[in-house]
Amino acid sequence: MSNSKILLLFILVVCFFVACEKTPVYDKATQLKIDDDIIAKYLKDNNLTFTKTAQGLYYQIINQNDTGTKIIALSDSLRIHYVERLLLNQRFLDSTISNVDTTLFQLKDAIQGWELGIPLIRAGGRIRLIVPSPLAYQNRQIDSLLIPNSILDFDIRLISAIDSTQFKPIKKPTN
Template sequence: MLKTRMIIGLFLIVGAFSACKKDSYDAEKQAKIDDGLIVDFIAKNSIVAVKHSSGLYYQILSPGTGNTVINSSTNVTVNYEGRLLNGNVFDKSAAAATFPLGNLIQGWQIGIPLIQKGGRIRLIIPSAMAYGNTSPSSSIPANSVLDFTIDLIGAQ
């Protein structure tokens, strides 16, 4: 009986301390960290990039042609390669892939409409516009800035 009470007491104490644990994630602080990492990365690699009002950095390698309005309901067909800032490739399309733009990370939703069919863009995406403070896989740590090169093959 005493042993049971001690175990229940221990669970209550552990539960109380876990409930008091505060999330230390600070989005504003992380945005400043990401921006510093991106500015340093761009300088070290001599990348001519533009900072979008959202905080995304991009480099239009080829604008493409046409005047298609690309928005969240557009299906985009792309070839892409995603890297961490240390150069590690975490994803690469083996063949053209089609996605509804609205289902993709915010960085893509902002960046892809900056080009047209046949265009190529490099997106350097702050963590908040990618996966934030979560890790979607073992190859992408939480709070990762992502570096994508995307070829827009089509948009419908």
């Protein structure tokens, strides 16, 4: 065999093995344990007290607003203001605090950390959530700052909640 044929065969074999290489399966439980260790160390080093849910979400209720009667459901539309940071370096990611308008969304469309944490307060309340990556964006690269397995730190003010049963379909005019 000539040298060029051997080189071509070698390149094809290498390409075959590279193409067959599989991306490791995302293991939510393992990543949650890694994140939990990081969060626990962060809280200890910064002398912070948070409560941990069975799912691994850490929260600190700043203002429960017990006067709010509405218990938040996943189907509710919420108006909130929030500040989002990366936990370890507290690098700013996003905020709606300076907006005149609040952010409006359905809770069921949020990350799992918000689905678990926001219902712990009522309208008018404020909560800080430390969200491990399995309850946020997992191992997805969202942008240049929000890298895979990012642990997020949110300060959320729940302005209002609108029960989805209050929405009525708009009737289109008939011609």
